Amino acid sequence: MTAERFVLVGGAGFVGMTLAVILRSCGVSVTVVDRDRPGPGALAAGVDHIQAELLTDDVELPEGHVVLLIGNSDPRPRWPWTLPLDTAFGTARLLPQLDGREVTLCSSVEVYGGAPGPLREGTAPSLGPSEDTLVEYAVEIAGAVRRSCDPWRVANACRDLLALDRTGRWGYALSKRLQEILVTELAGDVQPVVLRLPNLFGAGQTRLVGKLTRNALAGRPLTVCADTARSLLPVQDVARAVLAGLAPGTYNFGCPPIELASLASTLVELTGSDSSIVLRPAVCDDSSGLVCSDKILAAGVAPSDLRQALERFVETLRTEPEPYFTRRLALVVPPRPARPDVVARRQQSALWTGALKHGMRWGLELGDRMIGALGLPQAGNLLLTTSGTEALRLAVVGTAGAAYPGDVAIAPSFAFPATAEVLTQLGYRIVFCDVDADTWTLDPEALRATLELEPTARVVVCLDTFGNPCDYGALLVTCREAGVPLVADSAAALGSRYQGHPVAQQADAHAFSMSFAKVISAGGAGGAVTFREPPMWDAAAGWTRSALISELHAIPALEELENLEDLVHRRELVAEAYEDSVSGEPGVTRQIVRPANRHSRVHWVMQVEGTRRAESIHGELNAVGVNTGRYFRALHLVGPWPSAVLPVTERLHHEVCALPMSSELTVDHAELVTMAVRDALARRAPDREQLLPQVRQ
Numbered sequence: 001m002t003a004e005r006f007v008l009v010g011g012a013g014f015v016g017m018t019l020a021v022i023l024r025s026c027g028v029s030v031t032v033v034d035r036d037r038p039g040p041g042a043l044a045a046g047v048d049h050i051q052a053e054l055l056t057d058d059v060e061l062p063e064g065h066v067v068l069l070i071g072n073s074d075p076r077p078r079w080p081w082t083l084p085l086d087t088a089f090g091t092a093r094l095l096p097q098l099d100g101r102e103v104t105l106c107s108s109v110e111v112y113g114g115a116p117g118p119l120r121e122g123t124a125p126s127l128g129p130s131e132d133t134l135v136e137y138a139v140e141i142a143g144a145v146r147r148s149c150d151p152w153r154v155a156n157a158c159r160d161l162l163a164l165d166r167t168g169r170w171g172y173a174l175s176k177r178l179q180e181i182l183v184t185e186l187a188g189d190v191q192p193v194v195l196r197l198p199n200l201f202g203a204g205q206t207r208l209v210g211k212l213t214r215n216a217l218a219g220r221p222l223t224v225c226a227d228t229a230r231s232l233l234p235v236q237d238v239a240r241a242v243l244a245g246l247a248p249g250t251y252n253f254g255c256p257p258i259e260l261a262s263l264a265s266t267l268v269e270l271t272g273s274d275s276s277i278v279l280r281p282a283v284c285d286d287s288s289g290l291v292c293s294d295k296i297l298a299a300g301v302a303p304s305d306l307r308q309a310l311e312r313f314v315e316t317l318r319t320e321p322e323p324y325f326t327r328r329l330a331l332v333v334p335p336r337p338a339r340p341d342v343v344a345r346r347q348q349s350a351l352w353t354g355a356l357k358h359g360m361r362w363g364l365e366l367g368d369r370m371i372g373a374l375g376l377p378q379a380g381n382l383l384l385t386t387s388g389t390e391a392l393r394l395a396v397v398g399t400a401g402a403a404y405p406g407d408v409a410i411a412p413s414f415a416f417p418a419t420a421e422v423l424t425q426l427g428y429r430i431v432f433c434d435v436d437a438d439t440w441t442l443d444p445e446a447l448r449a450t451l452e453l454e455p456t457a458r459v460v461v462c463l464d465t466f467g468n469p470c471d472y473g474a475l476l477v478t479c480r481e482a483g484v485p486l487v488a489d490s491a492a493a494l495g496s497r498y499q500g501h502p503v504a505q506q507a508d509a510h511a512f513s514m515s516f517a518k519v520i521s522a523g524g525a526g527g528a529v530t531f532r533e534p535p536m537w538d539a540a541a542g543w544t545r546s547a548l549i550s551e552l553h554a555i556p557a558l559e560e561l562e563n564l565e566d567l568v569h570r571r572e573l574v575a576e577a578y579e580d581s582v583s584g585e586p587g588v589t590r591q592i593v594r595p596a597n598r599h600s601r602v603h604w605v606m607q608v609e610g611t612r613r614a615e616s617i618h619g620e621l622n623a624v625g626v627n628t629g630r631y632f633r634a635l636h637l638v639g640p641w642p643s644a645v646l647p648v649t650e651r652l653h654h655e656v657c658a659l660p661m662s663s664e665l666t667v668d669h670a671e672l673v674t675m676a677v678r679d680a681l682a683r684r685a686p687d688r689e690q691l692l693p694q695v696r697q
Contacts, residue, residue, distance in 0.1 A: 003102060005029040005064030006242075009094065010054070012036040014204045014326070015106065015235055016069045020047045022239035031062050039204075039326065054090040055149040061094070065102040067242060068094075068183065075110070075172035078664050079336065081158040082151070087175040088138070088161075089154060091182050092145040099188030104242055107180055109196045109231065109252060109291050110173040117290025121196075121250045127174055129164040134174070137161060138181040152344035180250075191248035195241055198254035198291055201309075202235035203316055204326055206672055212264055213310075213317055214675055216271040218682065224260035226279040230289035231257045234309040244301045251296040255306040257289050266307065270314045324676045325625030329669065333662035334516040334524065335567060337559045350551045358384070358548035366549075366558040370528060373494075373561060374504035381505075383529050384549040388491040388513025389418045391527035392461075395509035396426060397543055398535025399485045400459035403427035408454050411461040411489075412442050413636045414649045419463060419489050420635050431457070432636050432643040438592040440465045440652065444474035451482045460486050464493040464503060466631070467519070467600030468591055472498055472506035487511070491527075492602035495519045495568040499596045504530045514557050519567050519600050519663065522549065522557035570663040571601035574670040578604050578659055581674035587613065587686035603631050604661045611654040613684050618657055620680035626673055629658035 006023050008016045012034035020030045020038065024045040031048040032038045038047050052059040054070065071087030112119045113127035125131070144154060161178070162171050183192050201209035209232060212222050231254035241253055264277045293303065316322075337343045350356055367384055376382055385391040396409075403409070409428035411419055414435045423430050433450045436443040442462040451457055460479050462470045470488065479486040490496070491513035493503040504510050514526035526549050537543045549557075560567065582588045587609035593599045608614040618628045634653035636643035659673055 003065035007031050007064045007066045009033045010070035012038050017042050018235045019239045021045050061097045068105045080171045083171050083175040084158045084161045088178040089149045091179045092141045095187045098190050103192040105183050105194045107196045108176045109198045111177040113170050113173050118292040120292045127170045142186050152340035155341040193246045194250040196252045198231035200235045216267045216273040216275045221276045221278050222264040223278040224264050225282040228260050228282050229257040231291040234304050252291050252293045253296050254291045255303045323625035324672045328625045329660050331627040331629045331660050332517045333664040334521045335663045343556050346555045356551050360551045363554035366554045375502045385527040388527040390547045391511035391529040392422045394529045395487050395511040399509045408457040409459045410457050412463050413634045414632050415463045430641050434646040434648050437648045441470040448478050463489045466603040467492040467496050469496050469498040469597045495600035497598035508532050520560045522553040526553045567663040574665050575601045575604050577670035577674050581677045603658050605656050605658045607655045614655045616684045617680050624676050626676050631658045
């Protein structure tokens with residue numbers, strides 16, 4: 001008999017939303033318990049929602065059949081230790097409320113690990129640790145969740161769990177198996193139905209089948225692993241299994257396994273595509289796709305015909321294209337600490353002891369580490385500040401001094417507003433200079449011409465645009481000839497390199513930022529300033545009073561500085577994917593990095609020729625869940641600073657399109673963004689007759 005109410009815990013995702021709509025169509029009540037809001041389709045169908053963070057909130061589940069959909073469905077998240085956090089710890093928090101209730105757990109065929117196929121319910125998992133060891137960990141988890149499970153409280157325990165998998169392959173599988181043990185053995189009087197599900201596909205899905213289908217529809221190559229089989233299942237079939245009234249027990253549920261090469265061929269046929277199929281070697285030997293579903297078949301529940309289900313899915317994507325990201329991918333995601341437990345402990349200690357001001361233990365250590373990371377000769381060349389803006393203010397004052405009436409500062413207009421705001425606050429009249437058409441950094445030739453027109457200029461400020469180092473060699477020659485100091489707004493350049501060396505001692509002073517968007521974030525606010533020579537300010541003026549970093553911000557910055565190379569590397573992987581996506585696209589250019597330099601990739605920006613086309617690309621990408629930005633706006637066009645015509649800057653003002661960039665993004669995220677970009681560019685091919693004028697006459 002079908003229950004009158006279903007409670008979908010963790011039900012705001014892909015599987016939960018499909019399940020909720022189908023259950024509502026059967027006339028039963030549905031409540032979704034999730035920190036995220038259900039999609040509009042589910043809300044329109046009358047689904048109720050209890051917003052809660054299962055790890056920290058005390059949630060009272062309403063009456064009804066509980067369907068557990070808890071956990072991260074991404075088997076390769078940015079932080080692997082969050083797999084047991086979200087899946088096992090979140091489930092353990094609910095165990096007392098499952099006692100005596102009908103429960104269905106949606107698990108995964110991954111729990112079999114490296115066991116040889118065919119995989120049946122009685123096949124013993126092969127995950128490295130023994131079942132007894134996993135049971136012991138499950139008991140520990142159940143005991144640990146009697147209070148709030150903030151990530152920083154249990155991060156170390158999660159890392160210990162993943163350390164049981166010496167291969168690095170089965171972190172997701174370990175987490176799901178622990179979840180099964182918790183529900184089947186530690187939840188009191190519960191006899192659950194456990195559904196071990198394979199690769200699901202359906203509307204809103206962006207994994208294996210979704211990616212292959214989208215590529216086939218767009219005529220792009222389909223790349224799959226050779227000699228690899230997988231079991232698939234249309235997501236609608238999960239609802240049929242939940243509604244079937246299965247007897248308690250564990251059930252594999254999937255279509256007969258299919259070779260991935262055969263799947264690709266089928267999708268090419270169904271889409272009528274001319275896409276090629278590229279076979280690559282399998283990443284590792286495993287049999288997680290060789291699933292046998294005889295038990296659930298004997299219970300009267302059969303999967304849909306795979307070909308027919310794929311045909312329906314293809315038609316859905318063809319006629320009703322789905323967003324690549326149902327939850328919009330943020331343009332900027334601050335880096336998370338690799339060890340939140342360590343950061344929290346240090347910050348709490350600082351709060352308790354009152355050691356909060358600059359110059360305390362962790363701020364001093366951050367300074368020492370920063371000196372090494374930036375290749376500075378001694379501590380006197382560095383100050384850690386409350387923000388990048390404060391760092392730039394000190395850099396200008398310490399190098400050129402505050403302005404006298406009529407003093408001129410030369411700077412790029414293609415910059416963040418803070419660059420010009422600091423100079424205005426210090427009393428300078430700003431004269432803007434154009435940027436190089438390839439690197440988007442200050443153009444040395446344009447600077448030379450500007451200095452000739454402004455012989456009384458007192459300081460030049462250059463910008464490492466988005467983390468791309470300036471042409472310091474040429475800029476310094478020009479500035480030395482004119483007798484003016486060169487100050488670098490290197491806000492985005494922590495992790496950048498100029499001619500193989502850290503960006504820190506090329507100009508007379510460099511100002512770095514550690515705001516939320518940068519490679520290193522000092523808890524959202526922080527900065528650093530470096531000098532070639534001791535700063536020239538009068539100490540009595542108190543320029544550094546309240547300008548230096550506090551202990552609470554130094555602590556997360558220190559933790560991230562230890563991982564600087566990895567943070568930059570992760571951004572480089574995303575940038576490589578983006579650059580491949582626009583390579584050869586007509587009317588699209590990207591920022592060029594000079595030989596022997598390294599770009600920190602704080603932002604990745606493309607230039608789309610033509611205002612109308614650029615605006616269309618912004619709209620197309622935002623419509624499919626990819627946030628875009630317009631970095632930078634030309635300051636002389638949007639701010640109170642007039643200027644002569646700057647041709648390159650003004651074209652960039654109209655044509656730039658920034659894509660999501662963060663060390664928190666995975667290669668899977670980048671792959672989806674690149675697919676969306678290619679689709680958008682294909683739909684908005686350049687039409688030179690419709691281009692608007694880009695530069696003021």
